[in-house]
Amino acid sequence: MVTVNEAKERIIANTETLPAVQIPLGEAVGSYLAADVVSPIALPPFRQSSMDGYAIVHSDVTEAGTSLLLAGESKAGQVDLPVVSAGNAVRIFTGAPVPEGATAVVMQENTSVTDGFVRIHEFPVWEGKNVRRAGQQIAQGAVALRAGTLISPGAVGFLKGMNVNEVSVHAKPRIGLLVTGDELLKAGEALEPGKIYESNSAMLQSGLAQAGIAEVSISYASDDLDATIEALRVLLEQNDVVLASGGISVGDYDFVGKALEALGAGTIFYKVRQKPGKPLLFGKKGDKLVFALPGNPASSLVCYYEYVLPALKKIMGSKEPFLRSVQLPLRHAYRFDGERDEFLKARVEGGEVVSLDGQESFVIGSFAVANAIIYLPVAQNRVEAGELVEVHLLPL
Numbered sequence: 055m056v057t058v059n060e061a062k063e064r065i066i067a068n069t070e071t072l073p074a075v076q077i078p079l080g081e082a083v084g085s086y087l088a089a090d091v092v093s094p095i096a097l098p099p100f101r102q103s104s105m106d107g108y109a110i111v112h113s114d115v116t117e118a119g120t121s122l123l124l125a126g127e128s129k130a131g132q133v134d135l136p137v138v139s140a141g142n143a144v145r146i147f148t149g150a151p152v153p154e155g156a157t158a159v160v161m162q163e164n165t166s167v168t169d170g171f172v173r174i175h176e177f178p179v180w181e182g183k184n185v186r187r188a189g190q191q192i193a194q195g196a197v198a199l200r201a202g203t204l205i206s207p208g209a210v211g212f213l214k215g216m217n218v219n220e221v222s223v224h225a226k227p228r229i230g231l232l233v234t235g236d237e238l239l240k241a242g243e244a245l246e247p248g249k250i251y252e253s254n255s256a257m258l259q260s261g262l263a264q265a266g267i268a269e270v271s272i273s274y275a276s277d278d279l280d281a282t283i284e285a286l287r288v289l290l291e292q293n294d295v296v297l298a299s300g301g302i303s304v305g306d307y308d309f310v311g312k313a314l315e316a317l318g319a320g321t322i323f324y325k326v327r328q329k330p331g332k333p334l335l336f337g338k339k340g341d342k343l344v345f346a347l348p349g350n351p352a353s354s355l356v357c358y359y360e361y362v363l364p365a366l367k368k369i370m371g372s373k374e375p376f377l378r379s380v381q382l383p384l385r386h387a388y389r390f391d392g393e394r395d396e397f398l399k400a401r402v403e404g405g406e407v408v409s410l411d412g413q414e415s416f417v418i419g420s421f422a423v424a425n426a427i428i429y430l431p432v433a434q435n436r437v438e439a440g441e442l443v444e445v446h447l448l449p450l
């Protein structure tokens with residue numbers, strides 16, 4: 055049995071980031087950059103107006119009410135531009151090039167036009183007002199995004215704007231998922247005595263999809279040693295990471311541990327001093343990782359968020375693989391006995407956190423409405439209302 059921290063350390067120490075692959079930017083959301091991206095151009099590429107109004111020489115405006123001669127126009131995309139000289143103003147629009155000679159733009163709401171003259175109703179107008187400098191967002195040749203950055207929609211917009219259409223990201227792991235349990239029914243089958251509907255595979259697959267891993271091979275094995283060995287053998291051959299659900303405790307029909315042993319997978323740890331999820335096993339066969347997740351749905355999902363997801367994020371190149379952790383006051387007092395650290399399904403609401411009803415490991419309904427997990431080490435087993443606790447935010 056290892057502690058929570060030791061389990062996390064061993065996982066990170068035994069997890070390698072996958073090599074880089076070049077992919078179209080349009081497919082990169084959810085991937086992590088494998089190399090710094092250097093901007094091939096300055097952004098903006100030229101001086102731009104940030105307002106619809108008039109481009110002027112700022113020092114011409116000596117008082118509110120100064121009149122300037124209207125001398126041409128610059129609209130977005132225009133190539134041939136007038137030059138702005140002292141005493142003149144050029145009509146200009148948002149995003150349009152600021153003509154040579156102009157040092158500021160006055161928004162049109164602060165002007166009035168009569169007989170070919172523009173009256174400026176503001177004072178002072180400083181140099182650079184309403185003008186976006188060339189390279190103000192990023193200079194040509196500067197690092198736009200660092201290796202390890204998650205490609206988000208914002209990152210896609212940023213890179214597209216500099217005409218970067220392909221990126222070097224870390225490859226995503228191929229995941230194999232083994233579902234065990236003779237009591238499990240597939241979707242649509244009629245409910246029978248002693249049976250339940252299988253839900254862990256879809257739950258884990260949704261978590262993986264949210265982490266940007268769409269392809270998961272799922273196998274099912276009956277509660278039988280040979281069937282479990284064969285299914286795991288194939289999954290280990292064809293994937294980078296294998297997850298197994300159920301069959302990892304001490305019952306007579308729990309075969310996942312024995313099957314991994316028979317396949318020569320080394321155990322890096324078995325059992326974590328935690329509730330739920332105690333019987334978690336983490337092992338390795340060559341460079342393939344195996345997580346045997348306890349079958350209880352809430353145990354399975356806690357282990358997924360706290361251990362599997364960080365491993366997968368490190369494999370994909372994330373430099374911050376664990377759930378974001380914050381300290382928040384607990385709304386209610388909470389006590390527990392026993393020797394295991396606790397992970398509580400929780401909701402962060404209005405600057406505090408509340409633990410939800412239904413903390414048993416077979417209860418998944420509380421997870422369905424949770425947005426966080428509270429982590430309470432044994433040393434903090436008597437928490438008063440308002441006391442700070444460690445909260446891990448779910449990636450929702």
Ligand SMILES: Nc1nc2c(c(=O)[nH]1)N[C@H]1C(S)=C(S)[C@@H](COP(=O)(O)OP(=O)(O)OC[C@H]3O[C@@H](n4cnc5c(N)ncnc54)[C@H](O)[C@@H]3O)O[C@H]1N2
Nearest residue numbers: 235252253254255300301302303308332348349350351353
């Ligand atoms: N004598 C002991 N018994 C148990 C111990 C122990 O230390 N000594 N540990 C308990 C703990 S803690 C957990 S957690 C479970 C883990 O058991 P397994 O990983 O072997 O899981 P199963 O027995 O196969 O299933 C447990 C539970 O979850 C349901 N289940 C399983 N798979 C699915 C699925 N795909 N979808 C939905 N539900 C699933 C299953 O029907 C069981 O109710 O062991 C305790 N026992």
Ligand code: MOO
Nearest residue numbers: 330331332353415
């Ligand atoms: O660890 Mo089990 O998940 O307590 O029920």
